[in-house]
Amino acid sequence: GVLEKEMTDVTDVWPENSVAFLIGCSFSYDGALLDANIPLRSAEQKKNVPMYNTNLKCRSSGSLSGNMVVSMKPISAMDVAKEVEITSKFPHAHGGPVCIGRPESIGIPDLNNPDWGDAIELRPDEIPVFHACGVTPQSILMNSKVPFAITHSAGYMFVSDLPADKVP
Amino acid sequence: GVLEKEMTDVTDVWPENSVAFLIGCSFSYDGALLDANIPLRSAEQKKNVPMYNTNLKCRSSGSLSGNMVVSMKPISAMDVAKEVEITSKFPHAHGGPVCIGRPESIGIPDLNNPDWGDAIELRPDEIPVFHACGVTPQSILMNSKVPFAITHSAGYMFVSDLPADKVP
Numbered sequence: 001g002v003l004e005k006e007m008t009d010v011t012d013v014w015p016e017n018s019v020a021f022l023i024g025c026s027f028s029y030d031g032a033l034l035d036a037n038i039p040l041r042s043a044e045q046k047k048n049v050p051m052y053n054t055n056l057k058c059r060s061s062g063s064l065s066g067n068m069v070v071s072m073k074p075i076s077a078m079d080v081a082k083e084v085e086i087t088s089k090f091p092h093a094h095g096g097p098v099c100i101g102r103p104e105s106i107g108i109p110d111l112n113n114p115d116w117g118d119a120i121e122l123r124p125d126e127i128p129v130f131h132a133c134g135v136t137p138q139s140i141l142m143n144s145k146v147p148f149a150i151t152h153s154a155g156y157m158f159v160s161d162l163p164a165d166k167v168p
Numbered sequence: 169g170v171l172e173k174e175m176t177d178v179t180d181v182w183p184e185n186s187v188a189f190l191i192g193c194s195f196s197y198d199g200a201l202l203d204a205n206i207p208l209r210s211a212e213q214k215k216n217v218p219m220y221n222t223n224l225k226c227r228s229s230g231s232l233s234g235n236m237v238v239s240m241k242p243i244s245a246m247d248v249a250k251e252v253e254i255t256s257k258f259p260h261a262h263g264g265p266v267c268i269g270r271p272e273s274i275g276i277p278d279l280n281n282p283d284w285g286d287a288i289e290l291r292p293d294e295i296p297v298f299h300a301c302g303v304t305p306q307s308i309l310m311n312s313k314v315p316f317a318i319t320h321s322a323g324y325m326f327v328s329d330l331p332a333d334k335v336p
Contacts, residue, residue: 080252084248085264096252101248105292125273
């Protein structure tokens with residue numbers, strides 16, 4: 001259940017009998033949000049998005065269990081409904097927000113201390129919008145003390161040639 | 169531009185040459201929200217919803233101009249996305265929220281002092297969700313100093329036999 005090593009090439013440590021799988025990422029709808037004139041501050045400031053452990057229990061499966069990890073976007077109060085309408089159309093990439101405002105209600109004590117990624121400014125006219133995050137499986141792997149696994153590093157995604165707005 | 173009289177029967181004061189029109193009301197989707205287990209505190213407490221003047225300018229038309237009036241629902245942070253997805257499907261009844269959180273960003277200085285209707289408790293896990301309100305035309309009529317008009321009283325709606333979820 002602990003992080004042992006980070007490396008840029010996993011070819012040499014890949015077990016013969018292992019299976020790789022790819023899951024959606026909320027970055028998939030960043031383009032759609034920009035097209036709707038919803039700015040993305042983390043990208044603008046060349047930072048990774050802030051990610052947080054929550055108290056939201058995932059449905060367990062066999063020996064795997066744990067809580068959801070979420071990413072946060074600061075969104076102008078007048079743009080939040082539009083953000084929801086857009087992201088809800090990407091169910092393959094985490095879909096709409098799981099929580100809007102009130103970080104403490106999902107077990108996030110301090111927005112300025114993300115568990116992964118970089119903290120980001122929240123302006124007076126904005127509220128924090130939380131989406132399910134693809135780092136959740138990593139958190140689950142560690143929580144479930146899986147003997148061995150290779151995952152991506154938070155914020156370093158696999159980019160495919162599938163169109164972002166099409167359910168694969 | 170001032171309220172002259174409130175009455176329960178307007179038959180006797182109805183000008184021969186006047187035209188009546190009905191516009192949608194956010195109450196139309198209250199049933200859909202309840203079906204999705206989103207509670208409606210104002211209705212539960214047998215109060216009218218709180219309504220507020222805003223600084224959101226409506227598009228003017230001829231001699232008519234003025235700002236949008238909004239109603240407010242306190243919604244649990246984890247239910248807000250669902251609330252948006254549901255209400256967005258009722259474009260004939262004001263549709264999705266115009267603002268979520270941050271009342272001051274649309275010119276509402278104090279949630280406890282609504283301009284119409286009754287104030288309502290906002291709990292720690294909730295944020296205020298603002299929808300365009302059918303009281304807007306009244307506010308516009310007064311702002312535009314229309315010589316004579318009859319309107320509904322805020323919260324006392326015309327109930328039709330059209331199904332709520334069908335665009336008429």
